[in-house]
Amino acid sequence: MHDDRPTSSRTSTTRTASERIQLRRALTLTLMTLVVPGSAQVAAGNKRLGRVALRVWIACLVAGAVLLLLALFARTSLMGLMTDARLLTLLRFLLLAGAVFWAVLIVDAWRLGQPLRLARRHRPWVAGLNGALCLVTAGALVFAAHLVSVSTGVIDTVFAATTTSKPADGRYNVLLMGSDSGADRTGMRPDSLNVASIDAKTGRTVIIGLPRNLEDVPFPSDSFMKKEFPKTFDCEGCYLNAVNTWAEDHAQELGVKKVGERTPGIQATIDAVEEITGLRLNYYALVNMAGFAKLVDAVGGVTVDVQERTPMFGHDDAWKQQYVEAGRRKLNGEQALWYARSRVLNNDFSRMGRQKCVMTAMLRELSPRKVLMNVEKIADSSKTLLDTDIPARDLNVFMELALKAKSQPVSSVSLVPPVIYTGNPDYDKVRTLISRAIATSEGHGGRPATDGILAASLTTLTPQAPAASSTATSAGTGTGAPAKDPTRANQTDDVDATC
Template sequence: MHENTRTSPHPPSTGPSAAHAASERIQLRRALTLTLMTLVMPGSAQIVTGNKRIGRIALRIWLGCLAVGALMLVLALTSRSGLFMLFTDGRILTPVRYALIGGAVFWMVLIVDAWRLGQPLRLARRHRFWVAGLNGALCFVTAGAMFFAAHLVDVQTGVLDTVFAASTTSKPVDGRYNVLLMGTDSGKDRSGMRPDSINVASIDAETGRTVIVGLPRNLEDVPFPSDSFMKKEFPSTFDCDGCYLNAVNTWANDNAAQMGVKKVGHRTPGIQATIDAVEAITGLDLNYYALVNMAGFSDLIDAVGGVSVDVQERTAIGGIGSPIRGYIEPGRQKLTGDQALWYSRSRVLNNDFSRMGRQKCVMTAMLRELSPKKVLLNVEKIADSSKTLLDTDIPARDLNVFMDLALKAKAQPISSVSLVPPVIFTGNPDYDKVRSLITKAIDKAEGKKQAKDGILAASLSVPSSAGDAKDPTKANQSDDLDSSC
């Protein structure tokens, strides 16, 4: 009797080679696990199989970082202004920068040590390259991200030290912050610095609801308050030859020495004189000023990828002391920095009052489009442009307040009232009427009951240009700039 015995052509291996392969897999898993543990929870690999003291130090630091992150999340949900304060306080940012650099080096050392604890020489030759490559990549990514974050913190600190170096803070007046905004292009072909645009942003300190007051640069017979140093030379009004509102800055700076007037803080005699004049014109107490350089304005818009504007009239590029080199045609489009600059300042084919309306539309578009995400993604470009863009006496300590108000303002309508014909005649302005218009515009923005004299209603019903459905001058008097622009 014969038994049929079947033998497998490939009997299962139970010899040394199978055991060796299993050992290689275990060794590879161990090396990868230690590396990933260090990535997810720095110090954990050292606690499991290494220098437990170093591991505990690293783990405590990591848990501290998580606690700080949780605190920032709570601040973001409960006190956005408090969170912004952390990001704009140089006393906090400087140690954070050094902590990021130190943390990057320490984390990189832990990842390399995790590779060592994985016993790379015991790995199969084909596994060594992949494990070493993974560790190297993690070192590059983690340390690189933290070094880059430290660089951004350094950039932020530089902007705070350069642009927002003032130290004097100002409280809101009657529940509002009033900020003088001036745009200037002080090139070599200009004598002194004469602002091309002059506006006051009156911002509700609680809601962010904003009213923009536009002041023509050629406003005449400008008054000064009784405590202004300009009152000695111009006891009645600023009535010298060619003395318009935009000439106050140059005149005061040119004559400051003979009047014995010096720079006070960040305010030059010219800036202070302009603030005095605007306060007397509007009846508003100004908290701060911001002087925007046109070249820096163009760079800022390029830094954030342009700005979308509904162009309301054909506008020349160039033509102010230079040949016209192109046109911005009507229609909704994304403008580059150069185009937005010329759309805001050109008056070759139109006039100053049209330009004032276009400026308000560009300002509104910038407010609507600038988001925290866009700022974070372009922070270095924005920082570079800001150093040439802005001169201001807003201190870093108040930046958190204005950042929070800017976000609130994005969800609110923006009103405007401008001192332009036919409401106000710049050659013979009625300043009592001016102050009444501004008061009523602010009251209306705050939801207060309106007087029945009809002055504000009349001011917000300026006739359009003949046959032109899109008239940029409508933005000079508007309850909602979004609808007018």
């Protein structure tokens, strides 16, 4: 059929079709490089470069498939790889090299698309798309390399210990201490002492709260403190939380410099806690309270069911009159710290319960997404927050246990009046309570001991001292019904139900 259109019209139509084809070709080459790096070069450019890129891409896909299989069937092994500082360093350099290489391939795909042959109106759009893809792909890899670098820095700084410890009787026992060290304080006296006893297979956890003012603390026969205190830690003002300071102050005269990777004070505290609880401790973790507040802020706060109005001031600054109000609240770092530490209008035993609630809330809320979105803030706070002898090579074990623990009930044992009188503690009873709580946790599918079970377990144990009226009030409701109150004194309970 004869085309009756003017020659200029036919030429314009042909040019438009050619422009569309050229635009389609340029976009296709760019998108090919985005989806399968090197494919554009194999199709229309430097085939040797393209083959190299394709081999690298296939290797990355294979590595990703292996990691996926490890995540599904060998999560502990995957976490071991993720916490190996040498592998992380290598991965960081590979990511940086990959960022540069991929950006070069995308720019080369733009060149292969012959940008000067594009219509003028198409050139800026194609160039802009190409530049945006370079920024997105290279930027994502550079950011990933930054995350790896941050993780490596935390591992090298915080988890620098090299000695590993196997579980005792199928459990990892970790001493958790909270300290408010500062220029206005003499020595380091832990204000918070808890033992987390974790089933090495299931992650079921029992948290044992130790009053800081326990008196007549015993030491095992092989402790260097036994030379000075053959019976108990019975000097003036010598409570459990003073063991660290005393050992550090007298380390030179005792001829003790360091016990493995632990300071004399930390080792002495561990010795005492082992003798008190009857548990062999694998590791310790010392948390600086100011660092803890930064960590809470780093993850965007922590949601806690505040059981009672809690003062945010000390005895010397009561004029502030600031409170954490009762109810379900999202606490920032300062509020969470005060809620866990306040003793105004309550006591040490109330504080112990609130500390468990805050720790459990943090365990529940620290999701992978939160960690990823706040990794740099968490890393910065962690370097000042935590001192521990958990080695990097055991991090995979504890990461796996933490994931398991999130879906398990957490039990708690509080060694407080009227069951345990801190001024004259019966350590045989202490060890009995702890062993029974652990046995109950393991023997009932992780279901924690209830007050009824505890009461039955205490029928053969003679109380040491009558509870003071204030303690008795905080220990229960007076009706025999369990109260959801973290200040209750004589309980082995489900922390989730209590908090």
